[in-house]
Amino acid sequence: MAGKNHKGCKSKLLKVVLLGDGGVGKSSLMNRFVSNKFDSQSFHTIGVEFLNKDITIDGKLFTLQIWDTAGQERFKSLRTPFYRGADCCLLTFSVDDRQSLQNLSMWKKEFLHYADIDDYDHFPFVVLGNKIDISEREVPTEEAEVWCHTNQMPFYETSAKDAINVDDAFHAAVKRVIELEKYTDHTKHLHTDTIDLSKKNQKGGCC
Numbered sequence: 001m002a003g004k005n006h007k008g009c010k011s012k013l014l015k016v017v018l019l020g021d022g023g024v025g026k027s028s029l030m031n032r033f034v035s036n037k038f039d040s041q042s043f044h045t046i047g048v049e050f051l052n053k054d055i056t057i058d059g060k061l062f063t064l065q066i067w068d069t070a071g072q073e074r075f076k077s078l079r080t081p082f083y084r085g086a087d088c089c090l091l092t093f094s095v096d097d098r099q100s101l102q103n104l105s106m107w108k109k110e111f112l113h114y115a116d117i118d119d120y121d122h123f124p125f126v127v128l129g130n131k132i133d134i135s136e137r138e139v140p141t142e143e144a145e146v147w148c149h150t151n152q153m154p155f156y157e158t159s160a161k162d163a164i165n166v167d168d169a170f171h172a173a174v175k176r177v178i179e180l181e182k183y184t185d186h187t188k189h190l191h192t193d194t195i196d197l198s199k200k201n202q203k204g205g206c207c
């Protein structure tokens, strides 16, 4: 959706949803990205919270509306109504918690169900493996890469604490939205051409 940001500049609004188990660092990633701050005493999110941030990619201004959702199971009914209208989704796990990686399939399924996505195969997901500053990892990089490769999603290892790769991961999400929009436009054009050609053939015309 196109609009104007708080400074009155033209920008494209993108809704970004952060999903993943409770405690993997979703709120911390959002706060690092938006305010460049980290709080080691952060509380569990209840329902959802959101913050906006303007970024420029390829010379175009985007306003990211970042929705940080509650990862705990008991808040499921409070978070799922907010998936609709999402332009991209950041699936987040923590590298010190293997179960949080294994749960990504569940998060993907929940998102696609409640967001009511038309094109399952071409929705822009990005995977974030957070807390790489912790030395006792449970998830080796290769293990996460396998899941991301199978699911055809870009993968970023991040640390909200040490500000590693956080900007890159959010920027990658926007780039993926742009790429997939181009893909959709391209396939629409191909589809239109096909119809035009078959009409000409039916009439027996030639070019």
Ligand SMILES: Nc1nc2c(ncn2[C@@H]2O[C@H](COP(=O)(O)OP(=O)(O)OP(=O)(O)O)[C@@H](O)[C@H]2O)c(=O)[nH]1
Pocket (backbone or CB within 6 Å): 020, 021, 022, 023, 024, 025, 026, 027, 028, 029, 039, 040, 041, 042, 043, 044, 045, 046, 069, 070, 071, 072, 130, 131, 132, 133, 134, 158, 159, 160, 161, 162
């Ligand atoms: N070491 C380390 N700790 C982190 C990092 N990111 C978050 N934490 C800590 O992990 C805990 C949980 O972080 P949150 O950001 O609240 O996690 P969340 O995913 O939003 O949790 P819910 O709101 O319950 O879904 C907090 O104590 C954070 O300080 C990180 O990159 N490194």
